[in-house]
Each structure stands twice: as structure tokens, then as C-alpha cells.
Amino acid sequence: MRDNARSMTRYWPRFTREGVENSVAPIDYLEWYIPRLQEERKHNLSFSGMQFDWDFTELLGESVDDIGKTFFGDIEDPRETIAKREDVEIENVLITHGATQGINIALLTAIAKIRDNIDNITVAVESPTYAPIPQTALILADDVIRINKSPPTNGLGHWRIDYTEWQAAIEKSQIIMITPISNPCGWNLHPEDKDWIIEQARINDVIVIADEAYNDAYRYTDDYRSIHSFGDNCISINSLTKVYSMGPIRFGWLIAERETIAIARSIFMTFSGVMSSPTMRIAAKVMKKLDTVDDAIEHYRKENLPILRNVLQKHGIVWNEPPAGVFGCFELPNNINSEYFVDYFCKANDLLAVPGSMFSEKMISWVRVAWSIEPKKFELAVRALDKSLNSALN
Ligand SMILES: Cc1ncc(COP(=O)(O)O)c(C=O)c1O
Structure with missing residues (x-):
């Protein structure tokens, strides 16, 4: 039954065009996730992004009447706040419609910089990952090479990379795409691995594209450094979605050196024209208040994590807790299939979590859980997780 239920479908990111030649692959995980979100289960540990209730009436005040008017000259340029936070100039910043569009534009930019000299553009992409990263490369580049990040051998600490495997891939590629703060494990790249990747990219003249959608939760930790700061061949992508709860x-x-951003800007204008006025107006206000959410994240970690730790420990589950951020993942005992776990045991307790198979076929017994919700709700959700684990493991 468990195997049959699974054999029909696959939800993890794709690294080849096999089966979708002359077409484009779907973003499979959304086909799993959206119907389950629509069920509106009472308890939800599935949000990898912070759930923070911004007060839009307070944020915008009377300027809400202007959202349909062009924003030029009317708002403080959000690039200024970003440039200050990242210690760059505004010419190093391009605003996009979210990190996902940032992935598209960063890759198009990297391709534009090399396509006249390279016949076959190859992109090395990390796994497990957010499906639009390798799948944007499948659409825009010629070849994609998958490179793996693996859980720590003793269960605790950073997920690591294999230098032999990665070096072989980097030598064959012109572009490498990484997610320093990994979804679903929530851990940052090991500082040694980060330095090694940057050095290999430099030696092999490879452009590094880093999806840093979760980075801001690590901003105040030791060893924090955004990839754009490592050199002219590095492009960082970020957004207000995950850490600052402004996805909608x-x-x-x-962020990149200015000639790269100038190319990216031409690409943005070609595909999107200008940013939408409501987005720019709201973002300009939000950018001034980001520390409110930074504080809320600290508060959620302090209140929520002890409750989660206790329940996982009670069930004998190894819990590799990331030192920052609002989500992490664990492996179910006895190779229990996590899609089955979420669809049967969690559903019976009105709980939603995310199976690891949304990120890689190597993670079919893993579950991603987030502590991104308000502590009272979180406590009830973890109670539902406890019950689900009880029935699944006994
Ligand atoms: C690694 C990563 N990047 C980007 C996103 C989406 O960001 P945005 O809403 O800004 O497009 C996600 C969402 O799950 C993600 O996991």
C-alpha cells in the first residue's frame, strides 16, 4: 500500500529533461503541496517562511490611496536600504519580483555574459533544493549537473559536500547554483565548504549564483557572509518572502558587481518592464522595520524550539537543530515514507508538515518542520505531531 501510493508520482526537483523533451517539466512539489494547503488543516508546521502579521493599514496610512499611481519620485528607493545593509552601492542592486524571478534573471544574466564564447552552457546545481533552481537551468541552459549535499554522518551539524564530486562538476560547468542556507535542512554551508566552492569557481572561471532567500535569519550569527561579497563572479539573490513574511x-x-547588475537590469526591463507600484510602496515601508521581524524570530525560537526538541527526543528521533532560522528537518525511524506519514498519520491529527521528497528522492523518510508560527499555535501543532508520531511508530 505504501509503495503503491508512491509509485505513481514523484515530487522532487528535476535535473534532466528526460520525459519532457520539447516541453517544460512541472514544478512537481506544488502539485503535492497546494491541494494540501487548501485543506486548511488546523495545525501547520509546513511554512518555511516566518508567519508575521504585518499591519498594512498602519504601514501605509493614507498613502494606500496612491498604490495605483507610479512610485517614481514618490518613495524612498528601497535599493538604498538594501545597499546599506549589504555594504554595497545602489548600482550593485537590482530589485525583482521575488527571489524566484531573481533566479531566472540571475541565470539569464550569467548566460548572457558567456553565451557568445560557449557552445554548450552547463550549470552545476546543488541537491536537495528548491525545484525552480535546477528547473530554471533546465529551461535556459544546455546541461545541468546535479551536485549533492549530504547530512552529517553522525546526524548532527552542517550538511557537507564531497569535494571530488563537486570539483568534477565545477570543471565541466560555467555556472554553479547554490543555496547557502539550505531548504529543507535549514543549515548554512560549512565555512570551509563555502571557501572551497568560491575558490574552485574562481580557478575554473565559473559564475556563482547563490539563492540567499533564507540568509537574513543568519545575519547576526558568526561567520555570516553573503556570497556577492566574495568577488566579481558572484551573484546573490534574496527577497522579503521567507524571513520577512512578505511573499505575497x-x-x-x-546583488553583484555593477556591470553584471546593468545586464540584469536590461533583462528585467525586457521581461518585466518596471516593478509594480504597490510592491515598491509597501517594500519601501517594510524595509525600515525589518528588525520587528528579527525580534519575532528570536522570540519564536526561544518559545517554540524547546517544545519541539522534547517531543522528538521522546520518540528517539535525532534532531539536528540549525543555529538560526525557522525550520529544520529530521529522519523518521524505520525508513517510514514521509509522504505516507503526512498524508495518513498527520492528516488524522489535522496537521500539515512537508515530506523530504519535495526536495530529493534521497529524503523520502525525512520531514521538514517549521517553528515559524505563533507559540500558542505551535504548541498545539507539536501536540498533533506527537500524536502522529505515536501512531506511526507504534
Ligand atoms: C531556496 C528558496 N528560494 C526562493 C524561494 C521563494 O522565494 P520568493 O517567494 O521570493 O520567490 C523559496 C521558497 O520556498 C526557497 O525555498
């Missing part, structure tokens, strides 16, 4: 307004940005 679709506001993100790229």
Missing part, C-alpha cells in the same frame, strides 16, 4: 507582495533583489 513579490519583492526581491539581486
Whole structure:
């Protein structure tokens, strides 16, 4: 039954065009996730992004009447706030409609910089990952090479990379795409691995594109450093979606050296024209108040994590807790299939979590859980998780 239920479908990111030649692959995980979100289960540990209730009436005040008017000259340029936070100039920043569009534009930019000299453009992409990263490369480049990040051998600490495997891939590629703060494990790249990747990219003249959608939750930790700061061949992508709970307004940005950003800007204008006025107006206000959410994240970590730790420990589950951010993942005992776990045991307790198979076929017994919700709700959700684990493991 468990195997049959699974054999029909696959939800993890694709690294080849096999089966979808002359077409484009779907973003499979959404086919799993959207119907389950629509069920509106009472308890929800599935949000990898912080759930923070911004007060839009307070944020916008009377300027809400202007959202349909062009924003030029009317708002403080959000690039200024971003440039200050990242210690760059505004010419190093391009605003995009979210990090996902940032992935598209960063890759198009990297391709534009090399396509006249390269016949076959190859992109190395990390796994497990957010499906639009390799699948944008499948659409825009010629070849994609998958490179793996693996859980720590003793269960605790950073997920690591294999230098032999990655070096072989980097040598064959012109572009590498990484997610320093990984979804679903929530851990940052090991500082040694980060330095090694940057050095290999430099030696092999490879452009590094980093999806840093979760980075801001690590901003105040040791060893924090955004990839754009490592050199002219590096492009960083970020947005207000995950850490700052502003996904619906679709506001993100790229950071890179200025000639690269100038190319990215031409690409943005070609595909999108200008940013939407409501997005820019709201973002300009939000950018001034980001520390409110930074504080809320600290508060959620302090209140929520002890409850989660206790329940996982009670069930004998190894819990590799990331030192920052609002989500992490664990492996179910006895190779229990996590899609089955979420669809049967969690559903019976009105709980939603995310199976690891949304990120890689190597993670079919993993579950991603987030502590991104308000502590009272979180406590009830973890109680539902406890019951689900009880019935699944006994
Ligand atoms: C690694 C990563 N990047 C980007 C996004 C989406 O960001 P945005 O809403 O800004 O497009 C996600 C969402 O799950 C993600 O996991």
C-alpha cells in the first residue's frame, strides 16, 4: 500500500529533461503541496517562511490611496536600504519580483555574459533544493549537473559536500547554483565548504549564483557572509518572502558587481518592464522595520524550539537543530515514507508538515518542520505531531 501510493508520482526537483523533451517539466512539489494547503488543516508546521502579521493599514496610512499611481519620485528607493545593509552601492542592486524571478534573471544574466564564447552552457546545481533552481537551468541552459549535499554522518551539524564530486562538476560547468542556507535542512554551508566552492569557481572561471532567500535569519550569527561579497563572479539573490513574511507582495533583489547588475537590469526591463507600484510602496515601508521581524524570530525560537526538541527526543528521533532560522528537518525511524506519514498519520491529527521528497528522492523518510508560527499555535501543532508520531511508530 505504501509503495503503491508512491509509485505513481514523484515530487522532487528535476535535473534532466528526460520525459519532457520539447516541453517544460512541472514544478512537481506544488502539485503535492497546494491541494494540501487548501485543506486548511488546523495545525501547520509546513511554512518555511516566518508567519508575521504585518499591519498594512498602519504601514501605509493614507498613502494606500496612491498604490495605483507610479512610485517614481514618490518613495524612498528601497535599493538604498538594501545597499546599506549589504555594504554595497545602489548600482550593485537590482530589485525583482521575488527571489524566484531573481533566479531566472540571475541565470539569464550569467548566460548572457558567456553565451557568445560557449557552445554548450552547463550549470552545476546543488541537491536537495528548491525545484525552480535546477528547473530554471533546465529551461535556459544546455546541461545541468546535479551536485549533492549530504547530512552529517553522525546526524548532527552542517550538511557537507564531497569535494571530488563537486570539483568534477565545477570543471565541466560555467555556472554553479547554490543555496547557502539550505531548504529543507535549514543549515548554512560549512565555512570551509563555502571557501572551497568560491575558490574552485574562481580557478575554473565559473559564475556563482547563490539563492540567499533564507540568509537574513543568519545575519547576526558568526561567520555570516553573503556570497556577492566574495568577488566579481558572484551573484546573490534574496527577497522579503521567507524571513520577512512578505511573499505575497513579490519583492526581491539581486546583488553583484555593477556591470553584471546593468545586464540584469536590461533583462528585467525586457521581461518585466518596471516593478509594480504597490510592491515598491509597501517594500519601501517594510524595509525600515525589518528588525520587528528579527525580534519575532528570536522570540519564536526561544518559545517554540524547546517544545519541539522534547517531543522528538521522546520518540528517539535525532534532531539536528540549525543555529538560526525557522525550520529544520529530521529522519523518521524505520525508513517510514514521509509522504505516507503526512498524508495518513498527520492528516488524522489535522496537521500539515512537508515530506523530504519535495526536495530529493534521497529524503523520502525525512520531514521538514517549521517553528515559524505563533507559540500558542505551535504548541498545539507539536501536540498533533506527537500524536502522529505515536501512531506511526507504534
Ligand atoms: C531556496 C528558496 N528560494 C526562493 C524561494 C521563494 O522565494 P520568493 O517567494 O521570493 O520567490 C523559496 C521558497 O520556498 C526557497 O525555498
